[in-house]
Amino acid sequence: MKKDNTFSAQIKTIYKMLMALFSLFVVAGGGLVYYANNPTAFNFNSENKTVSTVPLEVDEDLIVDGIHIRTGLVDDQGLMVVVNNCTNCHSAKLVTQNRMNAERWNSTIKWMQETQNLWDLGKNQEIIVNYLVKNYPPKAKGRRMALSGIEWYELED
């Protein structure tokens, strides 16, 4: 009986040791798996910059309040023809800054074709010029305009 007890105690000790060893394996294994997935986990000094991997849908031709966001051009018939033909070499800002009538836009296009490697626009030329003349017409300024957009401020000495 005493022998049986001794034997049973020994079995329990071995069992405990095996369990401890097994737990160690589980913890170490878990740690290794975690480390494999987070290689920077132990770089305590470096800020962990996670890069989102959720595919981001970027709408290149998003239009908000009638403005094509990427270029700043007004949304109207012919917009994409203008975007595709007029913003390859230069920014759309060069287009929106300038205000001309059809004749001068046509001569500007001719100048770009002769000197700046602009391609033949074919039927698109009319679409482009109509778009520009309608949305970016010349404004009369006279010989000197009144000052506008003044931001008033208290001048302290």
Next chain:
Amino acid sequence: MKRRDFVKKATLSSFAALIGAEIVFGSKMYDGYTPIALQDPDPFKLFNKHKDMVVLNDKPWNIEAQAHLLDDKITPNSSMFVRNNGLIPENIDIKSWTLTIDGESVKKTKTYTLQELKANFKQYTYQLTIECGGNGRAEFDPPAKGNQWTVGAVHCASWTGVRLRDILEDTGIKNDAVYIGFHAADQHLSRDPKKEAISRGCPVAKAVQDETLLAFQMNGKDIPLVHGYPLRLVAGGWPASVSGKWVNRISIRNKIHDGAKMNGTAYRVPCEPVEPGAKVKDEDMCIIESMPVKSLITYPKSGAMINKGKKLNIRGHAWAGELEVIKVEYSIDFGATWQGCTLESPVNRLAWQHFSASVDFPKKGYYEVWAKATDSLGVSQPMILPGWNPKGYLNNACHRIAVKVK
């Protein structure tokens, strides 16, 4: 989130979407590194410009100052306008950078390294006024074509370099030389390697002036990339387009230089005055040389409100191309009466001159303070727009600021 971080993350993730996989080393991209194609689109950081500078165009880069940003006597980089015709050169190696003097009228083509230029020729420093020929274009009616500069396409920085004259004397030029034309490293907008973005120049007489430099320093430091690093031709008093950036070759011509933007309507005005909106034939257009007399009120910023009984101290700069400014006046009654300003002599020829005045206002109300400069030939700035021209150059109409007295 900082814009750059956002762009980086957004770009990485859209790139991830594109290749259908995670970017394994995405998080390992170190600070300050951005793939070339994604270079920081923020021009204020890119070119170290003041936040109040105004971007007119981002391809090519064209950025102008506002009057109050130009208050310094010597313009700092942060307030200098940027005018590019093409794409800023990439990967500049100053060790291999050379300047070649060639052309029909050079005795023998010669090439200098940057080091040879710096070591073998005496260096000079001048403050030089450089104004874009199209400064003020935005006011023309009917509108003139091009970047719509208002008042801020002018600066006067301190430039250090060697005299072009000394180089030309070393190379040797023939008696039939009439013009010089620069060639530079910037790319044409179309990226066509056969095309130059801009290749202008000036008559030999201007090229051999004391103040015409091949500069490698601006305000005591290497010239910033966007302003022409490592070598810039600087010709004060003439349209800024003569001051070629990123210069690597100068051709000595036996005729007027015919490089990009020398012909047609570029940097030319009608030889004879025309009515607004007129069509002018190319052969009736003449090259702009010296810029006209002009001034700018740089303090206070337009929009100042002061209390009645207080004097308003104003100041600014005046310049007159090849000439000197002999008088600056101000008016608070739209030109009905003019009062004199204190005017300083230029630090050197072709540097802008500083003026100041203390202004009294008779009663409360809205005022405009107008400034008018007069050059050494007695020619003053017009109060209204000067002669219309197809490309809207040479608007030297008086500058004005709004003031309210309460």
